[in-house]
């Protein structure tokens with residue numbers, strides 16, 4: 001009896017090919033059990049550096065390390081059999097030079113087995129994106145609201161309201177597209193601009209707060225599950241209230257322990273009768 005062929009994950013090329021065919025579905029994933037639940041429903045899973053905020057309680061994504069991204073990238077790869085898996089390059093691991101970016105990307109791909117990496121930036125990162133792609137690293141771009149630039153941007157503010165800001169984002173998206181990115185996240189950007197970019201580049205645009213005109217959508221999974229409630233950007237929709245479910249479970253558990261009604265006989269080991 002031969003073993004069935006191992007199911008192959010979607011490739012970055014497959015994601016680009018969805019453009020103009022059907023919306024690409026993307027969620028962030030950080031752990032094996034959640035990945036197993038998301039994987040059948042998603043085309044793309046992103047091990048986002050948002051994990052610093054949603055899993056580790058950091059104030060921003062700036063403190064996230066390559067080691068954290070590798071540990072969670074490995075966890076996600078253990079649970080993914082269908083979706084394409086992309087890992088975020090964290091702040092400080094790629095901006096210094098295209099060589100630094102390649103070294104980090106190659107290490108992450110080798111140590112996790114993921115399908116490519118994502119990096120934030122526009123025109124200033126185009127040379128880096130071309131360098132990576134020409135050397136075998138599929139690149140997912142990210143323009144518009146760039147969380148790793150929170151300290152120079154003066155906070156998390158939506159983008160493209162002024163003509164000058166819109167023109168900059170237009171140039172950023174074009175530069176990353178022409179550098180060979182297979183897809184580009186457009187974050188926190190006004191609808192007409194996101195629509196225009198989507199219609200004029202080859203890469204698939206994946207929106208988060210960038211309107212339904214994008215080629216696909218992404219959300220931070222803890223946001224859409226109602227698990228992360230420190231803040232709620234306008235683009236977040238809660239598809240469940242897991243925070244409520246979990247706090248109720250903890251409350252019930254605590255009550256039963258205090259009442260000595262848990263554990264019951266069915267959870268308790270008795271000495272086996274001697275033979």
Ligand SMILES: Nc1nc(=O)c2c([nH]1)NC[C@@H]1CN(c3ccc(C(=O)N[C@@H](CCC(=O)O)C(=O)O)cc3)CN21
Nearest residue numbers: 050053054061147156157158220223228232233234235
């Ligand atoms: N849980 C979570 N969800 C995210 O979407 C997310 C993270 N964490 N961490 C990394 C970045 C940070 N992001 C953020 C954080 C806050 C806003 C926010 O408060 N936005 C305001 C903008 C108001 C405006 O300028 O119009 C909003 O009301 O949406 C947006 C994106 C997106 N990413």
Ligand SMILES: CC(C)C(=O)C(=O)O
Nearest residue numbers: 028048049050185208
């Ligand atoms: C929100 C997505 C695009 C992201 O970069 C992340 O989760 O880190």
Ligand SMILES: [Mg+2]
Nearest residue numbers: 048049050088
């Ligand atoms: Mg990110």
